[in-house]
Amino acid sequence: MKSQIKTIAIFTSGGDSPGMNAAIRAVVRTALHHNIKVMGIMHGYDGMIKGDFIPLDASSVGGIIHRGGTILKTARSQGFMTAEGRSEAAAQLKKHKIDAVVAIGGDGTFKGALVFSSECKIPFVGLPGTIDNYLAGTDFTIGFDTAVNTVIEAVDKIRDTAESHDRLFFVEVMGRDAGLIALNSGIGVGAEEILIPETKTYIDDLIKQLQKGWKRKKASHIIIVAEGDDAGGAYAIAEKVKAKFNKIDTRIAVLGHLQRGGNPTANDRLLSTRLGYEAVEALLKGKKNVMLGIVNNKVVLTPFKNAVKFHAQPDKALLKMLKILSE
Ligand code: F6P
Numbered sequence: 001m002k003s004q005i006k007t008i009a010i011f012t013s014g015g016d017s018p019g020m021n022a023a024i025r026a027v028v029r030t031a032l033h034h035n036i037k038v039m040g041i042m043h044g045y046d047g048m049i050k051g052d053f054i055p056l057d058a059s060s061v062g063g064i065i066h067r068g069g070t071i072l073k074t075a076r077s078q079g080f081m082t083a084e085g086r087s088e089a090a091a092q093l094k095k096h097k098i099d100a101v102v103a104i105g106g107d108g109t110f111k112g113a114l115v116f117s118s119e120c121k122i123p124f125v126g127l128p129g130t131i132d133n134y135l136a137g138t139d140f141t142i143g144f145d146t147a148v149n150t151v152i153e154a155v156d157k158i159r160d161t162a163e164s165h166d167r168l169f170f171v172e173v174m175g176r177d178a179g180l181i182a183l184n185s186g187i188g189v190g191a192e193e194i195l196i197p198e199t200k201t202y203i204d205d206l207i208k209q210l211q212k213g214w215k216r217k218k219a220s221h222i223i224i225v226a227e228g229d230d231a232g233g234a235y236a237i238a239e240k241v242k243a244k245f246n247k248i249d250t251r252i253a254v255l256g257h258l259q260r261g262g263n264p265t266a267n268d269r270l271l272s273t274r275l276g277y278e279a280v281e282a283l284l285k286g287k288k289n290v291m292l293g294i295v296n297n298k299v300v301l302t303p304f305k306n307a308v309k310f311h312a313q314p315d316k317a318l319l320k321m322l323k324i325l326s327e
Contacts, residue, residue: 003284007037009053009098012070013044013077013105013112016260017131017143019268020070020104025061026276027102032058034284039096043073044105045080045112048089053096065269068146068261074105080112083119090120098122100283102276104142106130110291110304117304123288126304127275131260134178136310137302138293142275144181145267147174147259151185154255155222159189162220168210168248170241172225172234174259181259182226183314192221192326198314201231207245212327214247221248274299 008031012020024040031038040060042052054060064071079085093101103109104127113124128135131147151173162169175181179196186194193209195201206223213221225234232240234252242250264272275292278299282292291307293300 005036005099005283007039007097008100008102008280008283009039009041009093009096010056010072010102011041011044011048011104012072012074012129013103013109014074015106015130016068016070016074017129017141018068018146018260018262018264019142019272020129021064021067022264022269022272023104023127023129023142023276024070024072025065026273027279028056028061029058030277030280034280036280039098040072044075044109045077045085045089046075047073048092049077049079049085051092051095053092065273066263068263076108077112086116086119089116090122093120093122100124102127102279102283104129106132106135106141107308110308114289114304114308117289123283125279125282125287126291126307127272127279128291128293128307131181132175132178133180134176134311135291135293135307136312137291137295137300137307139295140267140271142268142272143260143264145271146262146265147181148184148188149265150259150262151181151255152188154258155185155189155191155224158253159220159222162222162251165249166219168221168223168250170223170225170234170238170250170252172227172252172254174255175226175228177228178311179226179228179314180312182224183318186224187318187322189222189224190326191224191322192218194224194319194322195229195231195237196226196314197228197230199316199319201229201237203231203237203240203244207241209326210241210245210248
């Protein structure tokens with residue numbers, strides 16, 4: 001049966017992530033290949049409510065595959081959380097004759113799409129766009145690999161100065177309530193310890209670990225702290241440690257939003273491009289309310305409700321490995 005889809009809308013929502021532009025490009029070019037028109041919605045759900053739609057053609061997505069951020073801009077919409085806001089958004093989609101929507105974002109984006117699906121019958125498919133990597137249904141989210149590489153580059157530099165001064169550094173990384181950026185980057189930099197929200201942090205254990213290194217005259221110690229750790233952020237944890245063990249000169253670095261920017265890595269460009277292409281193919285096959293991801297190198301479709309409910313968990317075996325390797 002021939003698809004009834006004549007116009008697709010695409011938007012990015014929530015925190016931006018490197019690779020979103022590559023995904024937009026892939027969606028637009030694949031849709032055009034199928035003679036489907038594409039409208040970009042600016043500023044996420046806020047732009048949907050306000051009717052901030054722009055036509056996208058092949059050249060409007062030229063020269064963006066390598067750029068971080070999102071040409072469609074993004075927002076964390078308060079308006080879409082209200083029934084009035086969603087009703088206005090539905091009216092705008094109708095007004096612009098949108099037959100299907102591709103949403104690129106994280107948890108909040110798909111939770112919004114889920115609520116919307118009971119009120120508006122236009123099919124949505126989602127692409128996992130967040131540096132945090134917590135969504136179920138994909139091995140990696142768009143932007144995670146770039147963020148991890150950014151952290152590694154920054155901490156390698158911190159290690160140089162830490163070594164020169166025999167210092168202990170607490171480096172706080174993003175991830176909201178997930179520790180996956182911390183875990184992967186911490187392993188990559190050979191951190192002495194990684195503190196993540198998925199495992200309980202015991203300050204006394206951390207001090208024992210530091211004392212061991214101190215005894216064997218380790219020149220530097222790097223502790224990677226996930227921003228959502230149960231014992232607090234880097235400042236709070238450093239204070240708790242200093243109160244009991246003040247032998248090492250201590251410094252704190254909060255990497256912050258630099259983790260969200262930069263040119264996407266090769267892995268993120270490939271992931272975004274594959275998923276963008278597959279999103280249009282999925283809509284043409286009549287799929288809706290699903291997030292596309294890649295698991296074991298295969299494209300997988302996961303209902304929004306599962307993608308947001310079953311958060312990806314860090315592999316605890318990796319933490320055990322880190323303990324052994326950092327001794
Ligand atoms: O979800 C991505 C993320 O960068 C989180 O890691 C972080 O907690 C949050 O967004 C920061 O959000 P904002 O840019 O709105 O301050």
